[in-house]
Amino acid sequence: MSDDAQDDIILSELSDEELTLQMHDDLYDGMKDEIEESVNILLGRGWAPYKVLTEALVAGMTIVGQDFRDGILFVPEVLLAAGAMKGGMAILKPLLAATGAPQVGKMVIGTVKGDIHDIGKNLVAMMMEGAGFEVLDLGINNPVEDYLDALERENADILGMSALLTTTMPYMKVVIDTLVEKGIRDDYIVLVGGAPLNEEFGKAIGADSYCADAAVAVETAKDYMARKHNAMNA
């Protein structure tokens, strides 16, 4: 869309459906201010934070991903889109957290070594916090030592690892193998996720579960924590 056409749009006058589609366009064009404004408009209209997140932001980012894959968008454009997405997520984060339950467990999460993708991992961290977990986010590009130090220091229940590249996902096995070597594998629930992974891969590397998205991560983590508490009380 041309800048002129963009200038003519008054976001607050669009219907919910139009605004959602406009947000997909604005994400695509990396327009952080517009995304933040639109997120606030939808929230003001009574949309649940999770609905804004999934239907406006994640759905928009999926289109960006498809065009990046197909060579229509390039790294600088995708970085702008990611920046816009993060702007929207920053507004939603405290709201998602506020809807959460009392603390149900502690998670250490990070993107693996060699990988700088963090949007999905941030989403998982946000949703986990929203569900009442305490989350220590190690950020991106984590070597095995970072995970081990944090797990021990924080006395965490869950290790979450994210990888978005086929070249970095094998590093998850390096981390899990190191836990096994140190005899501490069973001390932690290990959850893995990221677009190129699948259930089979999760099993093959010895993770407890592969989580297809942030909502699944929350449900899976809750499930394991309930089992852990039941076992402790038995």
Ligand code: B1M
């Ligand atoms: Co990158 N990139 N990228 N990239 N990038 C992908 C992953 C790619 C699939 C694009 C493509 O070609 N279609 C492709 C990988 C191909 C492959 O490995 N086979 C790719 C490539 C090639 C690259 C570079 C090598 C490009 C280059 O430099 N030539 C480079 C690598 C840099 C590096 O890491 N060393 C690179 C760089 C970048 C940017 C920096 C430009 C940017 C990242 C910005 C950032 O994250 N801050 C970027 C982006 C944005 C993408 C795409 C377009 C979008 C990723 C994203 O944020 N998705 C991506 C295409 C795609 O995935 N379709 C692509 C939205 C997010 C909400 O989804 O991350 O899948 P996702 O997370 C989901 C689930 O997977 C799950 O829950 C999340 C929420 O529902 N989940 C977990 C994720 N982590 C989890 C952890 C858990 C549980 C669930 O733990 C318990």
